[in-house]
Amino acid sequence: MAIDKIGSILRPFTALKNLAEKPDTLDVPRHYRPAAERYRGFHVNDLDKCIGCGTCAEICDNAAIRMVPVKGKEVGVGKTQYRPAIDYGRCCWCGLCVDVCTTNSLSMTREYTHISPDTDTFFILPDEKGIHEKDFPQGWHADEKINFLDLERVTMQELSAAERGDSFIEIVKGFSKEQAVKEASRCVSCGLCTATCPAHMNIPEYIDAIWKEDATEAGRQMYKTNPLPDVCGRICTHKCETACSLGQRGDPVSIRWLKRYAMDQIPASELNTLVNQSVVKQGGKKIAIVGGGPAGLSAAYYLVLMGYGVTLYEKYPKAGGMMRYGMPEYRLPYESIDKDIDFILSLGVELKTNVTVGKDIPVEKLRDEYDAVIMATGFHGGRSTRVPGTDHPMVFQAVDLLARITNGDEFPVEKDIVVIGGGNVAMDIARSLARMQKKKYGTVSLIVTSLETRDIMPADDEEIVEGEEEGIVFHPGRGPEEIIVENGSITGLKTSRCIRVFNDQKMFAPEFDKNDIEVYAAAQVIEAIGQGPEFDVFAPFAESLEMAGRRVKVDQFFQSSLPWLFIAGDIIKGPDAITGIETGHQAALGVDFWLGKQPDDTLSTIDEVLKIALGFQREQVTQLEAVLAAGSLAPAVEAETSKLLASEKADLAAVEALLAGRNTRIHLRQEMPRAVRRRDFKYLEAQKPIPAESASATIKAITEHASAGFRLYTDILFLTKSKELEFSLDGLRDHQKATAERFASLKD
Amino acid sequence: MSGTYTVPTGRPEAARGEKRSASAIVAAIAELGGESGFAVKAPRRVEGRVEAAALHGFAAALRMRVGFEHLSAISCVDWLADGEFELVYHFWSYRDNCLVSAHVRIPRDTATMATLTDLWQPASFFERDIHEMFGVEFLGNEDLEKYILTDWKGPPPMRKDFVSRDFAHDHFTYKNYEPSWDEMIDGGYYSGGQNGGQA
Amino acid sequence: MSDIVTINDGKAIMPGANAPENREYNMFIGPNHPGIEGNFALKLSIEGDIIQKAKTEAGFLHRGFEKLMEERLFIQNIAIVCRICVPDPDPNEENYARAIEAIGGIEVPRRAQFIRVLVLELSRIASHLFTFGGHAGTIGLYTMPNWSISDRDRVLDLFEELTGGRVYHIFNMPGGVRRDLPDGFKNRVRDVMDYVESRLSEYDDLFFNNKILLNRAVGTGILPVDKAIAWGATGPNLRAAGFAHDVRKDDPYEVYEELEFDVPTAADSDAYSRLIVRRREIAESIRIVRQVLDKIPEGPVWNKQPNPLKWRVPAGDAYVRTESSKGEYAYYMVSDGGVRPYRVHVRGASVTHGVHILENMLAGARIEDASQIMFSLDACPPEVDR
Numbered sequence A: 001m002a003i004d005k006i007g008s009i010l011r012p013f014t015a016l017k018n019l020a021e022k023p024d025t026l027d028v029p030r031h032y033r034p035a036a037e038r039y040r041g042f043h044v045n046d047l048d049k050c051i052g053c054g055t056c057a058e059i060c061d062n063a064a065i066r067m068v069p070v071k072g073k074e075v076g077v078g079k080t081q082y083r084p085a086i087d088y089g090r091c092c093w094c095g096l097c098v099d100v101c102t103t104n105s106l107s108m109t110r111e112y113t114h115i116s117p118d119t120d121t122f123f124i125l126p127d128e129k130g131i132h133e134k135d136f137p138q139g140w141h142a143d144e145k146i147n148f149l150d151l152e153r154v155t156m157q158e159l160s161a162a163e164r165g166d167s168f169i170e171i172v173k174g175f176s177k178e179q180a181v182k183e184a185s186r187c188v189s190c191g192l193c194t195a196t197c198p199a200h201m202n203i204p205e206y207i208d209a210i211w212k213e214d215a216t217e218a219g220r221q222m223y224k225t226n227p228l229p230d231v232c233g234r235i236c237t238h239k240c241e242t243a244c245s246l247g248q249r250g251d252p253v254s255i256r257w258l259k260r261y262a263m264d265q266i267p268a269s270e271l272n273t274l275v276n277q278s279v280v281k282q283g284g285k286k287i288a289i290v291g292g293g294p295a296g297l298s299a300a301y302y303l304v305l306m307g308y309g310v311t312l313y314e315k316y317p318k319a320g321g322m323m324r325y326g327m328p329e330y331r332l333p334y335e336s337i338d339k340d341i342d343f344i345l346s347l348g349v350e351l352k353t354n355v356t357v358g359k360d361i362p363v364e365k366l367r368d369e370y371d372a373v374i375m376a377t378g379f380h381g382g383r384s385t386r387v388p389g390t391d392h393p394m395v396f397q398a399v400d401l402l403a404r405i406t407n408g409d410e411f412p413v414e415k416d417i418v419v420i421g422g423g424n425v426a427m428d429i430a431r432s433l434a435r436m437q438k439k440k441y442g443t444v445s446l447i448v449t450s451l452e453t454r455d456i457m458p459a460d461d462e463e464i465v466e467g468e469e470e471g472i473v474f475h476p477g478r479g480p481e482e483i484i485v486e487n488g489s490i491t492g493l494k495t496s497r498c499i500r501v502f503n504d505q506k507m508f509a510p511e512f513d514k515n516d517i518e519v520y521a522a523a524q525v526i527e528a529i530g531q532g533p534e535f536d537v538f539a540p541f542a543e544s545l546e547m548a549g550r551r552v553k554v555d556q557f558f559q560s561s562l563p564w565l566f567i568a569g570d571i572i573k574g575p576d577a578i579t580g581i582e583t584g585h586q587a588a589l590g591v592d593f594w595l596g597k598q599p600d601d602t603l604s605t606i607d608e609v610l611k612i613a614l615g616f617q618r619e620q621v622t623q624l625e626a627v628l629a630a631g632s633l634a635p636a637v638e639a640e641t642s643k644l645l646a647s648e649k650a651d652l653a654a655v656e657a658l659l660a661g662r663n664t665r666i667h668l669r670q671e672m673p674r675a676v677r678r679r680d681f682k683y684l685e686a687q688k689p690i691p692a693e694s695a696s697a698t699i700k701a702i703t704e705h706a707s708a709g710f711r712l713y714t715d716i717l718f719l720t721k722s723k724e725l726e727f728s729l730d731g732l733r734d735h736q737k738a739t740a741e742r743f744a745s746l747k748d
Numbered sequence B: 001m002s003g004t005y006t007v008p009t010g011r012p013e014a015a016r017g018e019k020r021s022a023s024a025i026v027a028a029i030a031e032l033g034g035e036s037g038f039a040v041k042a043p044r045r046v047e048g049r050v051e052a053a054a055l056h057g058f059a060a061a062l063r064m065r066v067g068f069e070h071l072s073a074i075s076c077v078d079w080l081a082d083g084e085f086e087l088v089y090h091f092w093s094y095r096d097n098c099l100v101s102a103h104v105r106i107p108r109d110t111a112t113m114a115t116l117t118d119l120w121q122p123a124s125f126f127e128r129d130i131h132e133m134f135g136v137e138f139l140g141n142e143d144l145e146k147y148i149l150t151d152w153k154g155p156p157p158m159r160k161d162f163v164s165r166d167f168a169h170d171h172f173t174y175k176n177y178e179p180s181w182d183e184m185i186d187g188g189y190y191s192g193g194q195n196g197g198q199a
Numbered sequence C: 001m002s003d004i005v006t007i008n009d010g011k012a013i014m015p016g017a018n019a020p021e022n023r024e025y026n027m028f029i030g031p032n033h034p035g036i037e038g039n040f041a042l043k044l045s046i047e048g049d050i051i052q053k054a055k056t057e058a059g060f061l062h063r064g065f066e067k068l069m070e071e072r073l074f075i076q077n078i079a080i081v082c083r084i085c086v087p088d089p090d091p092n093e094e095n096y097a098r099a100i101e102a103i104g105g106i107e108v109p110r111r112a113q114f115i116r117v118l119v120l121e122l123s124r125i126a127s128h129l130f131t132f133g134g135h136a137g138t139i140g141l142y143t144m145p146n147w148s149i150s151d152r153d154r155v156l157d158l159f160e161e162l163t164g165g166r167v168y169h170i171f172n173m174p175g176g177v178r179r180d181l182p183d184g185f186k187n188r189v190r191d192v193m194d195y196v197e198s199r200l201s202e203y204d205d206l207f208f209n210n211k212i213l214l215n216r217a218v219g220t221g222i223l224p225v226d227k228a229i230a231w232g233a234t235g236p237n238l239r240a241a242g243f244a245h246d247v248r249k250d251d252p253y254e255v256y257e258e259l260e261f262d263v264p265t266a267a268d269s270d271a272y273s274r275l276i277v278r279r280r281e282i283a284e285s286i287r288i289v290r291q292v293l294d295k296i297p298e299g300p301v302w303n304k305q306p307n308p309l310k311w312r313v314p315a316g317d318a319y320v321r322t323e324s325s326k327g328e329y330a331y332y333m334v335s336d337g338g339v340r341p342y343r344v345h346v347r348g349a350s351v352t353h354g355v356h357i358l359e360n361m362l363a364g365a366r367i368e369d370a371s372q373i374m375f376s377l378d379a380c381p382p383e384v385d386r
Helices: A011-020 A055-059 A096-100 A177-184 A192-196 A203-211 A215-225 A229-235 A239-243 A255-265 A268-274 A294-305 A334-346 A363-369 A398-407 A424-441 A461-469 A535-541 A577-596 A606-630 A635-659 A678-686 A695-719 A723-745 B022-029 B052-066 B123-134 B164-171 B180-184 C065-070 C078-084 C090-104 C110-138 C143-163 C185-208 C211-217 C225-230 C235-239 C271-295 C350-362 C367-376 C381-385
Strands: A043-045 A065-069 A082-087 A106-108 A286-290 A309-313 A350-352 A372-375 A395-397 A417-420 A446-450 A473-476 A478-486 A489-502 A508-521 A524-527 A565-567 A602-605 A671-677 B035-042 B045-050 B070-079 B084-093 B098-107 B112-114 B137-139 C005-008 C024-029 C041-047 C050-057 C316-324 C327-335 C343-347
Touching: A011 C185, A043 A082, A055 A065, A055 A096, A096 A106, A177 A203, A177 A255, A192 A203, A192 A239, A203 A215, A203 A255, A203 A695, A215 A229, A215 A255, A215 A268, A215 A577, A229 A255, A229 A334, A229 A577, A239 A255, A268 A334, A286 A294, A286 A363, A294 A309, A294 A334, A294 A372, A294 A577, A363 A372, A363 A535, A372 A577, A395 A398, A398 A424, A398 A524, A417 A424, A417 A489, A424 A446, A424 A461, A424 A524, A446 A478, A446 A489, A461 A473, A478 A508, A489 A524, A565 A577, A602 A606, A606 A635, A606 A678, A606 A695, A635 A695, A635 A723, A635 B164, A671 A678, A678 A695, A695 A723, B022 B035, B022 B045, B022 B052, B022 B098, B035 B098, B045 B052, B052 B084, B052 B098, B052 B112, B070 B123, B070 C316, B070 C327, B070 C343, B084 C316, B084 C327, B098 B112, B098 C316, B123 B137, B123 C350, C024 C367, C041 C350, C041 C367, C050 C350, C050 C367, C065 C078, C065 C343, C078 C090, C090 C110, C090 C316, C090 C327, C090 C343, C110 C143, C110 C185, C110 C271, C110 C316, C110 C367, C143 C185, C185 C271, C211 C271, C211 C367, C225 C235, C235 C271, C235 C327, C271 C367, C327 C350, C350 C367, C350 C381
Parallel strands: A286 A309, A286 A372, A309 A350, A372 A565, A395 A524, A417 A446, A417 A524, A446 A473, B045 B098, B112 B137
Antiparallel strands: A043 A106, A065 A082, A478 A489, A489 A508, A602 A671, B035 B045, B070 B084, B084 B098, C005 C024, C024 C041, C041 C050, C316 C327, C327 C343
């Protein structure tokens, strides 16, 4: 060691030897010193790759990122027009936004400085070029080995092919609690799913509730826009999952299975706690709904909650439509359908089964007896390929057979079967028949052939994979030529290779190579190439009813040119269950607007919603003051109540502050992510005066108020992506929840 | 630092000697009184509860009889829902290389506690800090003046019921920008339409 | 020292005026002063050149970090904790990550543990170089700051390459570190270590054996060992008094147990001893860094944690300690099982050194030594203010 503690005034002069050294300082800024390859410089964003999910703004710890709507950006499935704008007055260059980016569109440059007297230049909308419009090399960027996001979904447990091959027991086992919470925790709450879902379900909201292990809250969120969540949790076409931002780099969140999980936790007896509005009688007005499928049931649910008398006409012995008569049980057990439907009926919907409107009862009669009629008759007509031989009795329509399976009717199941079609209905009938073959013959001999090749088959991929596991043989890309009939019996299906299904205009125009012929042996042929409406029911109004192409012309509320007639379900949009539910909901609202002369009470800004919260808080304070003024409370309850009054006053001030802006404006995105109506907050009307007579009544009323308040703030919380609001609302919400819990535990 | 107390400066006899195991320390603590539930939580970490009234005696005995010479920190946690503050005293033994964390709960509305400045001078800063940030009174500590927030008029800010965001909204303004890319924004985000007319 | 204001009962003392009746007068150093790391004020009562009483004033750097942390998601806090201490930010990141890992039972891959040690030791070297410059500045030796701060920049270059940031690294994450070592990084670390090592002997010539330093620092600011312990001194300040306590040895974390290094001590416990202990610690840190580079295993650098936006840490608490360049640096964290920490208490190493140890040591010292004593304790005001 060279430290001798002797010290010398001469030794420092050894530093003079450095005089001859070349200095290693750089002449900055004339000389550009490249920053390190990972340097966290300024943001760059691939504006076309970016989908505007806003996850970067969510994770930003300084609220430096604001999502702004950029002109001309494509909006569609899984895409918004919003792009992140970055405020370098707030940014701390941590790069968390880059690490959490769902698309990897965000990264940072290798620049050190931005100097400008103009502060506006510190607020940028980054594009590929970055703050200085120069091509600085890329710095901090996503590392494929280190993913903040959970890109892999929780595997769903299913029955194995051997277990399920000969039975109609539901294949999917459902999530356990741990699995559901894990899967729910993957969600980044971007809301792209809500925009894509035909019914605009509150998906981030219910996923968040599942993550918080609050299935009841999840169910309540679902019932807002979908009264058939149990069914949808099993068979929904889950377009939401194609929009999921996590799907950009990994697996989308299993939204459908999460929905199923939440509904499985709620017993049928508790479904009534999920209803979001109290019934207001509409002066005895009566509505007839034709068709007990998803659309009809959905319309019935929302109408009966609005206080209308609802009668549902169903031609089959049970309500459910295609859910019951078109879906095989291994996908959708009858108990699930019954659970949803029984609940809707329990609200006071009158169901008339085995009645075919137009045959057993004329439509005119409904028109005269009811104030409005909603027609939701669905797609029950199977289409035929019309190739030679289709008139043979052993040629069946898939939809007919599926209905017969549900009804338990006998029909022949041959040893060799061919199914024509590549959609989900084809899969349903093929897999059902495979099960019956296995049961009857111990082996499966079933061929599915479709025009579409494997890559463009419209059926869900898992359906095809599972079908293969169950022994079904697929011959995709083949068009039917002829059903070969010898001696009165079918012996096979002759097919040719399909060169392409769609022409350049993307119109359906299949072309075939007639030299490439294959024959599949079969004694029975099922056609499953699509279904269509049966318009017989409209025959009496053929002249007065305006059509738009092959569909009835309707306005935005599904009201036809005959004002009393509303249309919903597959015959107007779709076809699928979730779209049917949405059209039913909209038709119900349309009926209410038309009959109830309800004003359009759509809330279009966050402020309008905050005003509702303000009203709630004012009412709370007034009522608590009144109860305390009465002076008849038990001491313990009084102490709790006056404590509550003080905190409710603070909450009132907090809401007032939010509304007054107080500099939050610049962060408050006023536009609403989806349509919200004033009546969606009807549950607040249950806020009756708090009785002071008995302690138990007081406690009960306060508990109910706080529960309503908790709902209110939960609702508002998800209507905004504003950080400022989120923080304040979180506190308000937690407070209401704590109040409800505390008063619920109070003993009188 | 001001004050009339005399801080012990000599090293206690108990601080010398062979290193003891964490479980031996738990056994030694069990004889001090006022404590409950002391156990080994992790390697070199012992934790338990002490009654508020017994804390000073416990700490003195821990220092003099068990030989914990170093007061590493005093932490305070506001359990608003329970109406309590939790004071956590972290003691370190140079002899045993072990940390003892003593958890003390005191009521939130009458938050007082005996000072430890007569045993450890470093307690002075921690207590003053907790007094300033949480409003806990430390009886016997003569130096509880404001330190960090000299000009602060509001409630003790680290209490859970002090909402700093509201304070920020009331006292500070956000920077507003008029960026050049405003024209790229649908409807002119800052110059009109979408932001409520607020530039 | 141009910014010293001399007042007596609010009136400035004019040069040449008669000494007032009351021989004691007040003097303020700071809050802006080149002899202080950051902003901090000393209020001194002086008689002649001798300080009678010293009071510290803090709060100039208070940013409410503890409160901020309660309002941010667990992941978001990794970006702000480093800002508590500018010269040595990494013990904050280390403590924050380790507290969550202790509460949540999260394991850290071995490679990540080695990288964390590497980062911590580089940070220690950078911080000590910073202190040498500051200390030399307080006694008017202005070549040393130029040297040591520019040599520190070489370490910052390494940080920039590894972590993406020069001063604030935001690199430790609960469960590991944010990125693996870049290609060829080890060699560049070795080069910089060789360079810093070669500079140490030049520092000796320029500074540590400089007669001016010896005259000023030897025997100045003596802190006897029993007082050091009683007043809560830790780190190099305690070791300079001959008491070999080091959190890395006595409460080991990460992989320090597997690494060989000595704990340098000194006997005299004056300003010079404290400097020399730090000077020797740089050599030990270089030794540790070289071992890390040799021993670091292959493997992942981060244990995947849940989606950061929906990440709950189980309810519980933990007290974690790290040996920072300034002494014992501890975090007490409480989680209530939510997505944000319920409470984080930051126990900076300087809360003892910078407040009452400094106040005690200044009493009886000469005014020209006040800055030097403060720098010799390496007290970092932002750790006090938080």
